[in-house]
Amino acid sequence: MKEENSMEHLFEKAKEILPFGEAGEFGFETRLRAAMADASLGFSETIARFSWRFSFAVLPVAIGIAVFLAFQQHGVLPEGLGGLMVQWSQYFPVEI
Amino acid sequence: MFFFETARTKYHVETENTETRPDESELVGLAQRGDEDAFVELAKRYRPKVWSTASRFARSRAELEDLTQDLFLKIWKGIPGYRADSPFENWLMTVTVRGCYDFLRKHRRRRETETLVDPQESREARDETTERDQNRRDAWEAVQVLLSHLNAKDRTIITLLDLEERGVRETARLTGWSESNVKVRAHRARKKMKTIFEELGMES
Numbered sequence: 001m002k003e004e005n006s007m008e009h010l011f012e013k014a015k016e017i018l019p020f021g022e023a024g025e026f027g028f029e030t031r032l033r034a035a036m037a038d039a040s041l042g043f044s045e046t047i048a049r050f051s052w053r054f055s056f057a058v059l060p061v062a063i064g065i066a067v068f069l070a071f072q073q074h075g076v077l078p079e080g081l082g083g084l085m086v087q088w089s090q091y092f093p094v095e096i
Numbered sequence: 097m098f099f100f101e102t103a104r105t106k107y108h109v110e111t112e113n114t115e116t117r118p119d120e121s122e123l124v125g126l127a128q129r130g131d132e133d134a135f136v137e138l139a140k141r142y143r144p145k146v147w148s149t150a151s152r153f154a155r156s157r158a159e160l161e162d163l164t165q166d167l168f169l170k171i172w173k174g175i176p177g178y179r180a181d182s183p184f185e186n187w188l189m190t191v192t193v194r195g196c197y198d199f200l201r202k203h204r205r206r207r208e209t210e211t212l213v214d215p216q217e218s219r220e221a222r223d224e225t226t227e228r229d230q231n232r233r234d235a236w237e238a239v240q241v242l243l244s245h246l247n248a249k250d251r252t253i254i255t256l257l258d259l260e261e262r263g264v265r266e267t268a269r270l271t272g273w274s275e276s277n278v279k280v281r282a283h284r285a286r287k288k289m290k291t292i293f294e295e296l297g298m299e300s
Contacts (some may be wrong), residue, residue, distance in 0.1 A: 007242070007286075007293045013235035015259045020157040023147035023164070028135055035169050036132055 124184050128176050135175065140169050142185070146192050152198040152255045155240070186269075193256065193270040200248035211279045238298055242289045248286035252279055 126134035154160035268275040
């Protein structure tokens with residue numbers, strides 16, 4: 001009785017079972033191939049996958065570049081939308 | 097006629113085997129050069145072994161499916177580094193066991209707060225199994241309770257020694273820890289589990 005209830009006996013019984021059954025075949029190959037394809041992405045594909053995350057960073061960077069160029073070109077920031085239009089009008093494709 | 101048929105059938109089977117099952121070393125070589133088809137074929141062959149070992153570390157079938165896939169991904173990434181000086185299966189099981197240990201370490205905090213076995217899965221299994229199977233399942237769940245009190249390293253060692261029935265030398269090779277370390281840790285872990293076993297009154 002002592003042997004029946006020992007910890008060793010518990011392990012003996014536990015190792016006789018595959019707790020979640022046999023490995024099913026369904027979908028294994030498809031999922032593995034997809035995971036392998038993900039793992040072997042090149043640099044440009046990896047960047048492309050996350051491009052939407054970078055879109056939030058694009059606006060402040062564009063504003064920063066515009067401000068920098070404005071200082072470079074004119075030495076002063078434009079006042080309001082009208083000032084901005086006047087300052088950048090030379091770059092527009094049509095005459096304003 | 098009977099003998100002829102038997103011989104023909106046997107010959108046919110042997111021919112089919114050599115045609116449809118390429119040599120393992122050939123598959124390993126192809127997989128090392130990035131051949132995905134060869135690797136998938138290897139993965140299919142070794143899936144039952146990886147699944148069996150990983151099932152001792154997971155707590156639900158879904159977790160086990162994810163763990164098995166992660167392990168094969170590790171094997172795929174690591175296969176260019178495999179050197180043919182030891183059998184491929186040894187190398188593959190080493191990656192598997194170390195991957196399972198990493199899995200235990202990463203999920204330790206989550207494991208402490210979540211239930212041990214998916215109750216739905218457990219209930220479904222209970223309905224389908226015989227009394228003998230049920231005893232084994234109950235034993236497995238009790239063992240999981242004991243193992244949950246161990247740290248990842250001790251749990252890996254006890255799982256390999258006492259559930260997978262691997263020897264000290266093999267456990268040391270698979271984990272990369274020294275034999276004396278494995279022995280000392282196993283001794284301490286068993287002592288700790290024995291105390292918990294008695295405290296929880298599991299012997300009754």
